[in-house]
Amino acid sequence: MSADGLPEKFDVIVHPAAELRGELRAQPSKNYTTRYLLAAALADGDSRVVGVATSEDAEAMLRCLGDWGAGVELVGGDAVIRGFGSSPRSGVTLNPGNAGAVARFLMGVAALTTGTAFVTDYPDSLGRRPQGDLLEALSRLGARVQSREGMFPLAISGPVRGGVVEVSAERSSQYASALMFLGPLLPDGLDLRLTGNIKSHAPLRQTLDTLAAFGVQASASEDLSRITIPGGQAYRAGRVLVPGDYPGSAAILAAAATRPGELRLSNLREHDLQGEREALNVLREMGADLTREGDTVSVRGGRPLHAVTRDGDGFTDAVQALTAAAALAHGTTTWENVYTLRLKECDRISDTRRELQRLGLTVTETQDSLTVTGTPSLAGSVTADGHGDHRMIMLLTVLGLSAQAPIRITGAHHIRKSYPMFFRHLESLGARFEYPEATRA
Numbered sequence: 001m002s003a004d005g006l007p008e009k010f011d012v013i014v015h016p017a018a019e020l021r022g023e024l025r026a027q028p029s030k031n032y033t034t035r036y037l038l039a040a041a042l043a044d045g046d047s048r049v050v051g052v053a054t055s056e057d058a059e060a061m062l063r064c065l066g067d068w069g070a071g072v073e074l075v076g077g078d079a080v081i082r083g084f085g086s087s088p089r090s091g092v093t094l095n096p097g098n099a100g101a102v103a104r105f106l107m108g109v110a111a112l113t114t115g116t117a118f119v120t121d122y123p124d125s126l127g128r129r130p131q132g133d134l135l136e137a138l139s140r141l142g143a144r145v146q147s148r149e150g151m152f153p154l155a156i157s158g159p160v161r162g163g164v165v166e167v168s169a170e171r172s173s174q175y176a177s178a179l180m181f182l183g184p185l186l187p188d189g190l191d192l193r194l195t196g197n198i199k200s201h202a203p204l205r206q207t208l209d210t211l212a213a214f215g216v217q218a219s220a221s222e223d224l225s226r227i228t229i230p231g232g233q234a235y236r237a238g239r240v241l242v243p244g245d246y247p248g249s250a251a252i253l254a255a256a257a258t259r260p261g262e263l264r265l266s267n268l269r270e271h272d273l274q275g276e277r278e279a280l281n282v283l284r285e286m287g288a289d290l291t292r293e294g295d296t297v298s299v300r301g302g303r304p305l306h307a308v309t310r311d312g313d314g315f316t317d318a319v320q321a322l323t324a325a326a327a328l329a330h331g332t333t334t335w336e337n338v339y340t341l342r343l344k345e346c347d348r349i350s351d352t353r354r355e356l357q358r359l360g361l362t363v364t365e366t367q368d369s370l371t372v373t374g375t376p377s378l379a380g381s382v383t384a385d386g387h388g389d390h391r392m393i394m395l396l397t398v399l400g401l402s403a404q405a406p407i408r409i410t411g412a413h414h415i416r417k418s419y420p421m422f423f424r425h426l427e428s429l430g431a432r433f434e435y436p437e438a439t440r441a
């Protein structure tokens with residue numbers, strides 16, 4: 001049994017929910033947890049990261065930072081980190097599990113060592129995600145890199161001095177974020193030129209925000225194509241508070257919007273750099289009755305929803321959740337400019353199309369868009385593949401709550417990558433799940 005009280009590996013059977021009603025507190029942000037933990041380790045001295053996420057990705061970051069020599073202590077809901085400053089241990093093998101952002105951020109910092117190896121126990125997910133753009137930038141800076149054709153397993157050896165370097169931001173913002181964490185600790189700093197059609201601006205701003213929270217100076221052009229970080233700086237140890245998580249909350253809000261009942265979801269600060277905050281506006285545009293009072297968002301569910309067409313790149317980690325709302329809405333919704341969804345834990349365009357078609361929906365895709373025609377009545381009685389992807393599992397769960405008959409989702413334990421309490425949270429609102437033994441690793 002894990003902390004969520006669920007079996008180690010399980011499928012989930014989602015029963016239709018007559019209504020969802022109650023109050024929840026949004027779980028801690030995934031993106032801020034990973035960033036604050038890393039920045040704390042890059043500082044000399046003790047930092048306290050208040051209210052850290054307890055997901056697999058957070059654990060992966062803590063494990064790797066510990067392997068590099070950071071002191072890691074969990075005190076209540078906080079992490080107390082004794083940093084290694086600019087000197088992570090050399091000659092260590094890190095395993096970031098299935099966490100893309102964790103892996104990439106650590107790969108950047110690995111240029112401070114004279115050798116760090118990276119492996120993953122998720123060869124079919126993280127092991128297939130592209131790392132070449134970051135490896136290229138690191139090697140242009142003078143690092144030695146080895147990889148399996150730009151993918152895991154890989155090895156990175158520094159040291160590097162820094163200077164001007166190009167990095168492609170077309171496939172992921174995480175490569176540039178990785179270099180931003182490294183930059184201040186290099187003698188010459190980094191003058192980053194982000195090339196290509198820059199994707200996921202919001203996480204880049206979260207990285208700038210994190211550097212500032214740890215006393216690091218950095219400046220960026222309006223369009224983020226140029227980010228300058230002076231060298232010879234130190235991260236300043238301190239106390240930071242992790243805000244609530246918008247991507248995971250988007251799935252809860254989509255569930256509440258598509259069922260009768262009422263939800264109050266607290267801990268979602270209004271002025272926040274998480275792009276997935278936009279999910280609230282998208283749901284409102286679709287017709288959801290969604291209001292905000294301070295940090296609390298309320299949804300009165302069961303209103304008819306209608307389709308929208310939106311550029312999804314600004315809220316990449318909420319696209320699956322919003323796709324669930326779209327599948328239950330009137331009309332045809334298109335998410336444009338979402339090519340990078342193909343490069344996540346699964347191919348979130350083709351795999352989503354396949355699973356939704358299995359559920360009887362009409363779905364089409366292009367290289368960089370996904371189009372779904374909603375249906376007022378979803379039959380259910382289907383086993384859907386969770387594709388080992390937490391966001392896909394969230395999408396299918398939201399649909400199951402609105403189907404006529406139960407839906408089984410395979411490998412539902414992968415929800416723990418970002419939102420271990422997802423099913424428990426929905427249960428507290430009145431949803432009903434069964435957790436049979438997993439039929440998918």
Ligand SMILES: O=C(O)C1=C[C@@H](OP(=O)(O)O)[C@@H](O)[C@H](O)C1
Pocket residue numbers: 030031034101171172173174177199200203204316317340
């Ligand atoms: O920087 C981050 O923490 C993240 C950036 C985004 O990735 P891309 O930049 O690859 O879109 C996002 O999807 C991921 O969940 C977390």
Ligand SMILES: C=C(OP(=O)(O)O)C(=O)O
Pocket residue numbers: 030098099100101102317344345391418
């Ligand atoms: C894509 C995601 O995460 P990562 O890239 O960090 O693996 C996600 O959380 O949806």
